[in-house]
Amino acid sequence: MKKYLSITIFLLIAFSIFWAVKNQDWLKLEQANIQAVTTIKNTEPHILSAPPNHPLIGHEDNILKGRAFTDPADTSSTQQPDWTAQAIHYPERFAQADLVITLDQQSYSLFIEDINAFAISKNITIIVNRGTCGISARDLNNKSVDIAGFCCPPEKSDRLPELKFHTLGIAAVALLTHPSNPVNNISSTDARKAFSGEIRRWNQLAGGQENNRGIVIATRLHCKTRPGHWKLLINKEEFFSTTAREMADIPYMLTQVNRHSVMLGYETLSMVKIENKPVKTLLIDSINPNNLQALAQGYYPFYRVYNLATWTGQHSKPVASELIQYLQAIIANQSNQYQMVPISELEKNGWQIKAGELVGEPVSLVPSPESK
Structure with missing residues (x-):
């Protein structure tokens, strides 16, 4: 009898632990061991402010922006x-x-x-x-x-x-959020602060005053050794917010931004159209990412x-x-x-x-x- 009682108690404890873990509002690992958002409701980033020694505190934009191109004359080929x-x-x-x-x-x-x-x-x-x-x-x-x-x-x-x-x-690489998000315009400086974790809540951005929820950053840090792309936003992977969530691929990025009102991600407009996920594209420095003239003239910063x-x-x-x-x-x-x-x-x-x-x-x- 004692044996069965011990087994019953053990199973109850195990089930309690499982249920507690299951109901935590954490961001879990999905798709090939890449972190992706599974549930965002009532979730705040784990670290609510950038650490005092964060390399981006007090930064200037030109320090954050990475190389856009390499010199064609600069090669490192080791081919025989x-x-x-x-x-x-x-x-x-x-x-x-x-x-x-x-x-x-x-x-x-x-x-x-x-x-x-x-x-x-x-x-x-x-x-x-x-x-x-x-x-x-x-x-x-x-x-x-x-x-x-x-x-x-x-x-x-x-x-x-x-x-x-x-x-x-x-x-143009557009900054994306949920269609219900009241923020419409963001400066390139504030965009870099948000993706670095220096700005951490939506009410710190123009238009988001009524929304005190934390910003959940979505990234897709592909081609880490190549210039351009996301490095025009922030140069190095380690300079992104410590709470940023890495997305497995383009469809998953757009799906998560479409599902969660606190998420801020990015992608080209053509891929948004192809994937057909309703998301809001933000103006950057009051310039619409679909303004090809501004992009051609060098005024739109991310491409x-x-x-x-x-x-x-x-x-x-x-x-x-x-x-x-x-x-x-x-x-x-x-x-x-x-x-x-x-x-x-x-x-x-x-x-x-x-x-x-x-x-x-x-x-x-x-x-x-x-x-x-």
Whole structure:
């Protein structure tokens, strides 16, 4: 009898512990061990203010902003001379293809239909793999593709011998929150303070005076060694809020922002449209992220750069160059549809371009555009 009583008591204690843990309003681990928000209701960040020795206390914006680009002349390739002579070698299952391409997830979503249309018009077979910038870099190193796509500028190690980067354009990275959130406009300075944890509640932002709940920051810190993208907001991963929640991918980021009224995340407008998740886009410094003129003129501060890399010299393929020109022309003619400023407009507005690659922001700004 005592034995059964002991077992019963043990089970009751175990169940009580399980129930207590289950009902905690914590942010749990999901999807490949990446932290993501499972429940936000009544949740405040664990640390409600930045530590006194936080590196961003009293910061200036130009200290926070990371590099936008790398110098094309600055390379760190360790490839041996015989590597350059190696032919492009497709995987066996793609042996009959005329072109093999790997694209990052954004470029794939944006351009796959256009690439299919190009293949039909040329009566050729094009294989397109959906990957990431890292997978694109790997496939170039393995010499298994003719073209590779990146959603950010290349780092030094991406600049392989006889490889050329072609910029398609840039797209605004919008700050996103729940549609019910009363905040509409945020300064770039306050945005950096919010993502760093220096501003921690919505009522510290203009328009959020009635909302004293904590801001839950959502991040997707991809391509950590490459310049641009989220580094235009905050340069280093360790400078983000200690309570920031890392999202597994773009759909998950948008799903969480759509579900939780206290969350603040970011993504390009084109991906918001593709994923079809109702979220609010915030003005930044009173500039709407869909204002392509402001983006082209250098007034909108956060953006993503889309590049395609092709081989030059003995491994070059004329049809690869034709495809890139085809995509550049489509973007130039339909920039509003793609929510992207084409490279031709960037050049007109003083952005620094070398041999078809965007390598620097405008040296000087034209007069400020209308805010909306």
